[in-house]
Amino acid sequence: MRYSKLFGKTKKSVPSDKDSVNARLLTQAGFVEKLCAGVYNYLPLGLRVLKKVENIIRDEMNKAGGQELLMPVLHPISVWESTGRTKSMDEILFRTGPDKEFILGPSHEETITPLAGSFIKSYKDLPLSLYQIQEKFRYEARAKSGVLRGREFGMKDLYSFHTDEEDLDRYYEIMKQAYSNVFNRCGLKSYIIEASGGAFSDKFSHEFQIPTNAGEDTIILCEKCGFAQNLEIATGKITEDENTEEEKALKMIDAVHGPSVEDTANFHKVSPSKVLKSVVYEVEEVGLLGVLIRGDLSINEVKLEKYLKKRLRPASAESLKSAGLVPGFISPVSNPVEIPFIADHSVTNMKNFVTGANVQNFDFENVNIGRDFQIKDFTDIVEVRNGFKCPKCESSLKEIKAVEAGNIFKLGTKFSDSFNLKYLDKDGVLKPVVMGCYGIGTTRLVGTIVEASHDEKGMIWPKNVAPYSVHLLKIGNDDTLNEACEKLYKELSDNGIEVLYDDRDESAGLKLNDADLIGLPLRIVLSKRTLSENKVEVKERIKDDFNLIDISEILEFVKNYLNS
C-alpha cells in the first residue's frame, strides 16, 4: 500500500477529548475515527488489525471444532421475552412499525438456542460448537476508554452444546486453551481468573484478564507463580507471627470518640490492627448478623454473601437501634440481644484488643476471644490487598489493573430450559442440552493490544496483528532513489510481504515519526545515503538499534524475520 493513497493519515495534533491511550494513538495514527461516544469508524489500517485479530480467533475456534455461522443483529422482542432478559435493554430498539420492535442484539443466546434446537434432535448431533464474529450493541450508561468500552463493538461469541455436564467440562477446558492461544498470538499475556459472577450464581465462569493500566478491573496477581484472582473474591494470607501476649484483665472505660476504627484507635493510642472492627448486616431471611474483622482490614461483602449464601446489606440505623446496638461501640462482648457473630480468620490472632461496650462512649480494652465472648464461626471474608501472601506460593500479591478481554461461562441448562432444547439420548429418554458460551471482544482486543504495547512515540504492533509487516520509507527525493524504492516495494509485495510504502515527498523527520506512531514491526529506510552503498537500513520497532543490509538480501531477511 502506498501511504500517499491511504485513507486515514496521521495527525500532528489529536482532539483533546481523547480519554485513553488507545483512543489517542489509534486516532492520531489514522486507525479509527470516533462517530460519537462509544461508536467508532474503523479506517483501513484499523480494519486490517481487526481482521487479523478476527482471523486468529477464527483459526483457534476452528481448531477447537467450532463452526462459523452468522446470526441476525435484529432480534424480535418476543425471542427475548422467552428468557425475560429484556430489562435494561429498552433503549436498544429498532422499529419497523408502531408494533414491530426489534432489539439490536446485545448477545445471542436467545437466537442460537432455538436455532440449534431446529437441528439437534439426538445425542448423535452432540457435541456441537457454533460461533460467529459480529457487532454487538449494548446499553452503556457511560461509554469510555476508547474502543475498550463501546456501545457498538465487535465480538466473537461461541456456543457449545453437550449431552451432559461432563462433556461440557471437557470442552470448557479446550476453550480455555484456545483462548490462551488467541491472546498469546496477539502478543498478550493473559491470566485466567475465576469470575465473581455475583454472590449466588452457581454458574461457573472464568475471565481472561490482560494487565494494562487502562483496565477497569482489578485483579490480584502473584507475579511469582502466576496465580491470578478477581479482586472481588480473592483470597490471600496475612503473614504474621503467632501472638504470644499474655491475656490481661478486661477493662471497661469511658471513651468519647467518633464511630470509625481510626477514631477508636486514636483514642486508645493503639494501631487499628489492635481494634476489633464490628459490622452488623441485615441478612436476607436471617436477620441481624455481626461480622468481625481486624481493624486495619476490610470486609469483602461479596465473599461474605458467598459464604452465607444469602443477600445482605449493612444494617440500618433503625434496626441497630431497635437491637440495642450503638454505632461506633458495637461489640460481641456484652451483646444485649445476643445477635450471632462470625469473624474473619484475621481475628484469631488478636489478643488484648479494643472493642466497643455496646454503650455510648464506653469501650472495652484487653478483650480476648474465648474468655470474653464466643464466635459462631471463623471464615475468610477479608478484602485482599497489596502485600497479602499468595495462597499457593506465599509470595507477595499485587493489585493490578486489567482488561477483561474474554470470558467463558458454563450455562448449564438455563437456556435449553427456556427454549425447550432437548435431545433424545441412547436410552430413549429426552434430556435437556447442556450449554456453554464463550466470548471475546474483538474490537476491545485491538484496543487492549495498543494499551499493552506502546511507548511514548506510538504503537508497537506485534507481528501477527500488525496492519502491515513492513514500513518502507523513502527518505529524500530524486529519480534514482524513487526508482530503487519502487523496485524494492514491488519485490517485497510480489513476494507476499505486506508493505506500507511511504512514498510521500515529505521531510525525513515527519516520515520517521509517523513510522514510530503507526508502529509496524519492521521499518526499512532507503535513502540516497544507503543507496550509494546498495544497502537499506532495517530497524525493528521494539528495538533501538538498526542494521544496514544489502538490498539484494533484504527479501530473505524480511522473510526470516517474519517467520522467527
Next chain:
RNA sequence: CGGGAUGUAGCGCAGUUGGCUAGCGCGCAGCGUUCGGGACGCUGAGGUCGUGGGUUCAAGUCCCGCCAUCCCGACCA
C-alpha cells in the same frame, strides 16, 4: 442516572469590564527552495462562535433551557 468540567475553522487554542470586518499556530491548496528525527518563504481557501430562547442600542462575551464531549461515581445480562 447523580456530581464536575468543557464546547470559537479539520485539529490545538486566544478573544479583557459586552463594542467596528472574530484572530493565532498546525493542517489543507498553489508556487518555489529544502530532504536522516515533526523544514522554510510567499500566496490562498476554510467560521450557523454547540443549539434554542432571553437581557441589551449592541452578545463569542451576561442569564436560562437543551444537546454533545470528557472526568468521577452508579450500572455493565
